[in-house]
Amino acid sequence: MFEHSPLAEELIKRDLAHVWHPCTQMKDHQQIPIIPIAKGEGIWLQDVDGNKYIDAISSWWVNIFGHANKTISAAIKKQADTLEHVLLAGFSHQPVIDLSEQLVELTPDPLQRCFYADNGSSAIEVALKMSFHYWKNIGKENKQKFVTLKNSYHGETIGALSVGDVELYKDTYQPLLMDVLAVPGADSFNMEEGEDTEEYVTRMFAPMEEVLQQQHDTICAVVVEPLVQCAGYMRMYDARYLSLLRQACDRYNVHLIADEIAVGFGRSGTMFACEQANISPDFMCLSKGLTGGYLPLSVVLTTNQVYDAFYDDYTTLKAFLHSHSYTGNPLACAAALATLGIFHREDTINRNQNLINKIKAESERFEGHPNIGHIRQTGMIFAIEMVKDRRTREPYPWQERRGLKAYQHALNNHVLLRPLGNVLYFMPPYVIEPDQIELVLEVMEEAVQAAIIDD
Numbered sequence: 001m002f003e004h005s006p007l008a009e010e011l012i013k014r015d016l017a018h019v020w021h022p023c024t025q026m027k028d029h030q031q032i033p034i035i036p037i038a039k040g041e042g043i044w045l046q047d048v049d050g051n052k053y054i055d056a057i058s059s060w061w062v063n064i065f066g067h068a069n070k071t072i073s074a075a076i077k078k079q080a081d082t083l084e085h086v087l088l089a090g091f092s093h094q095p096v097i098d099l100s101e102q103l104v105e106l107t108p109d110p111l112q113r114c115f116y117a118d119n120g121s122s123a124i125e126v127a128l129k130m131s132f133h134y135w136k137n138i139g140k141e142n143k144q145k146f147v148t149l150k151n152s153y154h155g156e157t158i159g160a161l162s163v164g165d166v167e168l169y170k171d172t173y174q175p176l177l178m179d180v181l182a183v184p185g186a187d188s189f190n191m192e193e194g195e196d197t198e199e200y201v202t203r204m205f206a207p208m209e210e211v212l213q214q215q216h217d218t219i220c221a222v223v224v225e226p227l228v229q230c231a232g233y234m235r236m237y238d239a240r241y242l243s244l245l246r247q248a249c250d251r252y253n254v255h256l257i258a259d260e261i262a263v264g265f266g267r268s269g270t271m272f273a274c275e276q277a278n279i280s281p282d283f284m285c286l287s288k289g290l291t292g293g294y295l296p297l298s299v300v301l302t303t304n305q306v307y308d309a310f311y312d313d314y315t316t317l318k319a320f321l322h323s324h325s326y327t328g329n330p331l332a333c334a335a336a337l338a339t340l341g342i343f344h345r346e347d348t349i350n351r352n353q354n355l356i357n358k359i360k361a362e363s364e365r366f367e368g369h370p371n372i373g374h375i376r377q378t379g380m381i382f383a384i385e386m387v388k389d390r391r392t393r394e395p396y397p398w399q400e401r402r403g404l405k406a407y408q409h410a411l412n413n414h415v416l417l418r419p420l421g422n423v424l425y426f427m428p429p430y431v432i433e434p435d436q437i438e439l440v441l442e443v444m445e446e447a448v449q450a451a452i453i454d455d
């Protein structure tokens with residue numbers, strides 16, 4: 001780590017006196033200093049001592065057009081001087097109207113209705129409740145269960161945690177959670193050597209088919225993260241699985257909830273990951289990149305068919321009486337509109353192809369490495385999995401915290417990577433330059449070397 005100035009020392013001390021950090025064993029900070037950041041610019045974060053770090057994970061996957069982006073900042077400033085917030089029940093405002101029109105335009109045709117919340121987990125809660133409530137409103141009261149994929153992640157609130165399947169976050173709270181049906185998916189990591197992808201996907205779809213076939217009368221919806229299970233160690237699967245899933249959901253009269261909170265807005269290479277399977281879900285949850293990484297906002301898009309099942313006289317009590325204080329906040333909507341404006345003006349999805357190809361080319365440095373068990377990429381998401389032995393894929397014991405060593409090595413080399421266990425991944429803001437991609441993957445390679453040394 002870098003030397004600290006008295007200012008940094010002071011901030012660190014004051015932070016640790018009162019701030020409880022997310023997803024952190026606070027005791028780790030006895031050894032590993034917290035890093036007070038003073039400012040950001042583009043892909044760079046700068047700490048209070050002037051040390052700079054490339055934000056190679058987009059500050060937990062939210063940032064897409066760089067820190068302190070002039071366009072987005074200006075839009076928020078303008079909105080702040082006009083209308084900072086108004087409740088969205090009984091009232092409206094132009095930013096939320098414009099944003100809803102644009103989201104409906106961008107997403108597949110059947111998605112026509114936008115319900116807002118203020119973070120990803122809350123969007124999942126909305127989708128779960130809406131699906132359940134839809135079936136109740138149309139008289140199918142037995143439909144109460146949700147199906148999810150193994151190793152999936154949908155957030156941290158109790159409902160969202162229930163439909164997730166990452167042990168590390170979930171196990172402790174098990175007694176509080178609702179029962180869900182967790183089915184293995186078509187994780188590319190588990191594909192047999194030489195197996196054809198189509199055959200593999202078909203084979204791995206069987207358990208899903210079976211659950212839906214046998215229990216569809218009691219199932220509301222299947223919840224999935226299309227193409228990439230980001231918090232689930234960046235595991236990836238083929239788009240054909242989603243096509244099969246859409247067909248099966250139609251056949252068995254079950255909703256499909258697409259959690260595009262992480263993969264939406266170009267992360268998967270297309271604007272939305274569902275496009276790669278040419279499907280439309282019944283509910284699409286969006287957040288993270290929605291505001292360019294500026295402000296918390298989330299939205300659930302759904303169909304007129306769902307909407308209409310709630311639309312009736314008040315006294316039928318069919319309305320969706322769910323709300324959050326900051327639902328549809330105008331500042332966040334202004335940030336989202338500025339973000340979508342950049343996508344449009346700069347033709348970001350097509351322009352990113354160059355970056356995607358560069359990542360692919362640079363990833364070759366990891367081929368055949370004795371301690372890398374799997375290399376994978378979907379669009380702007382790249383990941384490698386460190387193992388004890390490439391051939392057997394024996395994992396490193398989690399207690400050895402190899403990922404943490406990689407994290408520290410990368411920070412010392414001015415790159416912010418924050419591995420998930422033994423998985424190192426790269427998920428940069430789209431304003432990164434090709435030579436900066438090269439630099440980051442070089443540092444990532446050195447970070448692997450630092451992590452695999454036994455001490």
Ligand SMILES: *Cc1c(COP(=O)(O)O)cnc(C)c1O
Nearest residue numbers: 119120121153154155225261262
């Ligand atoms: C981050 C994430 C969530 C939760 O969003 P929060 O804003 O952190 O509550 C849900 N689903 C996926 C796929 C995510 O990556």
